[in-house]
Structure formats: structure tokens, C-alpha cells
Amino acid sequence: MRVAVVWNHDHAGVINRFGQPSPEYDDREMVESLVAALKEGGHETLLCEGDKGLLRTLEQFMPPDPEARPSGIVFNWAWGGIQGESRYTHVPAMLEMAGVPYTGSGPRGFGLGADKVVTKMLIRERGVPTPNFRVMRRGTESAGDLRFPVVVKPRYEGGSLGLQLVHEPAQLRHAVEAIVTQYAQDALVEEYIDGREINLALLGNGEPEVFPPVECDFGDRETRLMTWEAKFVAAAAVPKICPAQIEGGLAAVLRDISVTTFRACQCRDYARVDLRLDRSGQPFVLEINAPGLAMDSSYVRAAMTAGHSFSSLVNRILGVAHTRYFGIGIP
16 A cells, blocks of 8 residues: 655755754654565555645645545654644644544644653543652742652653753752753653663554563663663663563553553554653653654564564554554555
8 A cells, every 4th residue: 555654854844944943853764764664565655754745745645536535544753843832743633634544643642642741640640650740940940849869851852852860959940941941841850760761662552562661771870861862872872671570560560551651641553651660669650652663762672572573563553553544454
């Protein structure tokens, strides 16, 4: 079938350069691997920009059939957006309006998951533990009963952009001001959970499959956080262990709270839940993300441990989305 892979690489396709620009750019090598996997699955593919020309491009590539049924599907990789608020929701909203099916969460799911504060409120309502937190705009607001050290990060950004560990109340104002100045948004200030960091990858809808857990192995590092550098700079990369060594009862708890988080944030098709385990083994959900599919990513590592190849994983994601829309797998 026709599959258009939509990404945000060239940020020039806008009417005006106006509003908060996206600090994220898609990885060409990873996207080319994604396209190759879809071709291996027998699909006719097109790589296109998620910008103002997207709908015209899609209309030419996958025109509606005589019964006005979609003649193709989008593999949505345009998560970074180009500019403005709620950038993660822009392409899904365009596709919803135009009647084009696509992989991954819809505008609502992306909006809820990208707002770290709303995520925490939603999962707390369902009994899922998450670190205590405050939302700050100046850094002079009361920290209340928060215990230091605390993690300070932008409310809406992904990729650990702006992530800081603050050990003393006197440092808090500067950390919050840096985020507000650079990212033009509130800062989320949450208690740092000293312990293990675990990623859980989910695939599917209804009763999503949960892949084996991945542990970020900090070893004897002084900073035990998945910073932007730890994720994207080879020299600072944190090794990952899959499957993480977690006893059966706790593993079941982690699966349950990950699925609850997935549902609470109205995610679709696939996602990654990031958790911390404190020194006593108590889990805390940090956030839920649309996962990267780089070969060294936690999501791909977990899927391969579960028996997938990269190609089978990509095509399975596509199939899950197709079944959600049409009730059947891809012919």
C-alpha cells in the first residue's frame, strides 16, 4: 500500500518565521532506515515534509478512491514540529482534518503526553505514583514540601532539552529563569528520585503489548540522569541493559502502571514510559513519550529483545495503526 513518511527536516516550508521555533530536527539516517523498512514490507513509500505543503503532496500521492476511502496511510514522524505552540500536534491535526489515516497518537494524545504537568495529574488520578512537583515561572515561587535535589525541565519539550539537576534552593531561581528564557514556557520542578531508571515500550491498542524492560545503566556516573547529551552525544551515551533484572512481582507492577499511563494520556499504537525506581524499589512514572526508533534507542532495543527485527517492528507499528482504522491488518 502507499505509505507517506512525514517528517520535519526542512523548516523553511512556512508562511512566516514567527513564534517559538522547534529546537528539534529529525535524524535523516534514522528516517531513511524507516523508509527502507517499509519498502522491505512491500509498500510504495514517499518521504515528505510536515509543512504547509503537506496536504497537497498527500492528495497527489494517495488520492481517494471512487468510494472516498483512503488509498494510503501516513507513518507520522513529524513530532518535532516547526514552530509555535503544541508543535507535536500540528501534523496529526492536519491529517485528522484532511481525513488521512496515520500511525501514532492523535492531537489529543500528543497534547496530553507532551504536557508533563497534565500527564502527572492524569496518572495520579488513576493511582500511578509520580514524583512530587511544582510548576514555576520565576523560580521565586514556594517550593513547598519538595525535597532537594530537584529536577528542573521545560514543561513541554522532549529529548531532555533543558534538563537540570538542582541541589540547593538557592540555585532554583537561576534554573527556572534559564528554561523560561530559552523555551518560553513554564518549568516543571520535581523531586529527584535517586535510583534506577527503567524504560517500558508499549505496542498496540486495547491491551497493548509491553516489551521487556530496558534499564539505563549509569554505572558510577556522578550525574545519574538521562540528559540530552546522554541521549544524543556518543561520547556521553548511557549503556542500556535489556531485559533489565527486575523481580517478577515488581515487573508486573511496572507493566500495569505503564499501560495505565498509556491509557490515561489517550496514546495510540506505541509509546515509551520512563520510570525511576527508588532505593526501596518503589516505582515512579516520570513521563510518557513518542519513542525514537534509532537502532540504539530503548524502544528498538526492547522490541528486538522481544524477537522483532527493525523491519518487522516498523511494519508491525504500521499494521497496528491500520487495524485501528479499518478493523483488519494490512492485506
